[in-house]
Amino acid sequence: MTNSGAQKGTPLDAQPVGRKGVYPYLKRTPLDVQFTGGKGVSPYLNRTPLDVQPVGRKGVYPVVRLDALAPDIYLMRIASGYIAENALPGQFVNIRSCEGINTLLRRPISILRVDRDKGAFDIVFQVRGKGTGMLAMKKAGDTVDIIGPLGKPFFINESFRKIAVVGGGIGIFPLLFLLKEMQSAEKTVFLGFRNKECIVLSDDFEKACDSLHIATDDGSAGRKGLVTGLLEESLDNGQTFDIIYACGPGPMLKKVAYLAKKHNIRCQVSLEQRMGCGIGACLVCACKTKQGDDWDYSHVCKDGPVFWSDQIIFDE
């Protein structure tokens, strides 16, 4: 039928149901790892996180730094040996933006990269509303209550020689971690932004890949137009990839999925949806997926956020 990894029957990919799957990456199960290095001891700040003993994947960790990268875009470094050691590219953390009831639900944010030596990880977030707004007011030394790492990571295989990575807007962040972890492949990156001012981390992406192509909606940097235009052109020019990884707005993902299918390339997309629990219990984070000839709702927090593109029904 299609060209998804699942269809091709990679055992590592087809099998993981819920969180018990065995992933090749790091040679251990990504979500069920024993809580070890984490026990709150963060070599980075050389002190234990405050308040709460981490239970399961929940912990309270200190903020190491907060930097403004662009208007309303912040990078936060958080000390957590546990997350640094256990996180996989594509996974996210679920952060409580404050104590009390100013915001109630946790906010899902992708892991940008980890620093295993220092026991810390980075996130980048855009201030959208109250929750991200309050996160942006944190200072070094403050703590954040986090559940993570959560979710299915990108499927990484040593056999991939040439990969394409497509990101749009705030969707670019999990892709940096992915690039960093895929040491051996040849990596072509396509990033799309609204305009020049919105471009962040381009140096980091530059360093983490073999060739970086940027598009902006208004042409103020890189090519004018959509990032999918860049991908399409490259594919039409005969470029081939073993896999395409994409993260960004719905329409972008739909187009990437279409292009991947057209060119018979396996493709993974990372989705967003409003969440309640973040751990698969409340069933609010639904997304439409194919189930044989029929469809059903899968859940972004536990079945995703990363899905094989040909499993997703993009019509909602």
Next chain:
Amino acid sequence: MTNSGAQKGTPLDAQPVGRKGVYPYLKRTPLDVQFTGGKGVSPYLNRTPLDVQPVGRKGVYPVVRLDALAPDIYLMRIASGYIAENALPGQFVNIRSCEGINTLLRRPISILRVDRDKGAFDIVFQVRGKGTGMLAMKKAGDTVDIIGPLGKPFFINESFRKIAVVGGGIGIFPLLFLLKEMQSAEKTVFLGFRNKECIVLSDDFEKACDSLHIATDDGSAGRKGLVTGLLEESLDNGQTFDIIYACGPGPMLKKVAYLAKKHNIRCQVSLEQRMGCGIGACLVCACKTKQGDDWDYSHVCKDGPVFWSDQIIFDE
């Protein structure tokens, strides 16, 4: 009938209805003063308060310092030339303990004293619940959103030669301001606390009065027993006062009012009640008062917090 100031017909006391009364003290109306020195310019920190232009008696002012005086008791100094210049003893400020919805209503706190030169005032509060808890987490440089000064002050008259001041627990705070402003009278102060650990500001009270008498419930400092016992003894021993001022728990006030009546001394009490608006609009802060031969509900925020003791019906 009784010996209240109102009964005696002091024009200054009988007349003030709502906020239009003319008080002798400081020679201006306490509540309707023009907003002048306040305009946000605080000589103390030599900068304007942040955020909001003060309107009416509402302003956002910087915290100058926060000191722990005793377990759960904090002194906060706030820079506000406006309040320092306009506050009268017995008045309170209505403070928002946080932005957002962790607490919604403002918290009424008495003014402990003002520093007119430096354009600042002090409050002391006990951590009771969420609101005072959040206030206790403020740091120098943070701001607080305040409406004030509010309420009817203590009635002060130059003709008072000998005064008694009776305070219990967190009710002692507005009394310090009163003592400081009554320069000429001979001041006898009776303070009651739960135990030694709860005693705060006794040095300040000592300095501000002619004789200070302390009682504790458990006898760990001063006399063992109730503060009203000290007052009663003193009155029974033939001490006379031109006026008694009291602030503290209901039963204490009731007893003071009784003693004052028995000894034919005019007496003012400062009451507490849960508040909504703090400015006389919502009518939640009711307290039972005599109205001729009948009774009615008056309102602590605008008719009080200071009342003539013989106007209060203490049965609730």
Next chain:
Amino acid sequence: MNLTDNMADNINMQVEIAGIKLKNPVIAASGTFGFGREYAEYVDLNKIGGISVKGLTLQKRRGNKPPRIAETPAGILNSVGLQNPGVKEFIEKEIPFLRKFDTAVIANIAGNTIEEYCEMAEILSSANIDAIELNVSCPNVKAGCVAFGNTVSGISEITRKVRAFCKKPLIVKLTPNVTDIKEIAKAAEDSGADAISLINTILGMAIDIHKRRPVLANNMGGLSGPAVKPVAVRMTYEVASIVKIPVIGMGGISSGDDAIEFMLAGACAVMVGTANFVNPEACVDVAEGIKKYLEKYNYKSVYDIIGKLELNE
């Protein structure tokens, strides 16, 4: 004056409700703004669309025992119990003051019997006010007005009878403590209401676990504030989509954005209650927030957004 100011000045904030012209769609909610007087030094009353005064009864009422207020998560419970000086003193002492300002004056009334309502409506019909708001839903008074607002027959009867005595535009204020707000609203419309306002407070209770007693002396009270907003928006939508008369929405509004939710849902105007306690300038801030929103999306009039919600699917 810069370009933005100019644009803002071109926005028509006026709305008309049952013949009353409001300079903007923001009205201070009954019971939270006293008789205007108390807020006059914090906010320019001329900048508020209208003021619904503290609920009036035929005779003076002392109200309930204190404590009359409790704070709950993102809300408050109150049990004032309609303390007020009575309708006559209102007319003598408060109307002259309120009339110094360019703002609509709405008399909110509550009675123990339908006759009392009618008598008040008659008295107020010759007073210098702009409209009468029927509080058929106050949960803080033991006997009395609760019953009228809870049933179709109750609301029909009281609306019809008061209508006969009322020469002013008649706003019926609904209680949210009902199974189906739509049938209640329809009954009010059919019985002669010129407009509907909603929601009044939701009956609630808070317990002091250390005293093992309710916090309020009255045991129960009415919930208001941000907490109730989603319920209020839902009911405003339900009512606005079923009646033809104007709807005034309220419940948890503290910003222009909150107000826009109600207006998209179909409210022609909004009332601001609890937020006044937190921010005495709330009414003006809400009005300015509405204007900013209209400006941002290039609307010329508030009517461009009223009822403009599109449902999903």
Next chain:
Amino acid sequence: MNLTDNMADNINMQVEIAGIKLKNPVIAASGTFGFGREYAEYVDLNKIGGISVKGLTLQKRRGNKPPRIAETPAGILNSVGLQNPGVKEFIEKEIPFLRKFDTAVIANIAGNTIEEYCEMAEILSSANIDAIELNVSCPNVKAGCVAFGNTVSGISEITRKVRAFCKKPLIVKLTPNVTDIKEIAKAAEDSGADAISLINTILGMAIDIHKRRPVLANNMGGLSGPAVKPVAVRMTYEVASIVKIPVIGMGGISSGDDAIEFMLAGACAVMVGTANFVNPEACVDVAEGIKKYLEKYNYKSVYDIIGKLELNE
């Protein structure tokens, strides 16, 4: 072990509801705790009094379109729409897992018709569960269960009929979206309910003012979380003071102190819902909080506080 530990160990946290013994009075609320499985790595399920599983229907249901959740002040709106694998898959796949833990298992069921409810009750009567909770009040499904919970006749009929098929203790879960919760509760009791749980969510709506559409794809949803607590406490009190069967209270509980409010109001047990999303250990924290309270006031058993509220006046 110090003195305090000793004292705490002397406190009897057990409660009995309709013959089911719970080791402590805290139950995870239906729809917020999946089938227990999802929370098992965050919290020791053995420490929770019971788990009411995600609402089950006779056939598998996909539920509503996303977005299914919106945050509101101190609350959330949800419109999951009963996504679940169906009662049979629940019995095969979920019960064996749940039964590994020492916690009561409550099957929460919802149907489109009374016959469906009865069929499920019959099927579940021979399953390894402790009780059945009748969800007659889910506001997220268009046709169906809403109607049953809103009227005395509806609740009577469904309770009576399901009772006939149900060999397990039957808990009827009430919707707060009614004028008079007392008459509904009484009807459930009179028709054979062994216990009552309340409140389900309050119908609400949140609007995205920039898209000018409801946030939820389903337009409306059910409000839960701290915001609803005063309404839930009030209704728990009203119901507990009128029925003789045990009452399970819920709505906005996130701490032991919150739970104590419900228990003083008359609830024998409490359910914790939305709080699990914020704090996966919420159920255990609530149980420990209850214990601390009992300890502080030297009570020996939770029964010492159930219904011990004294009214003012």
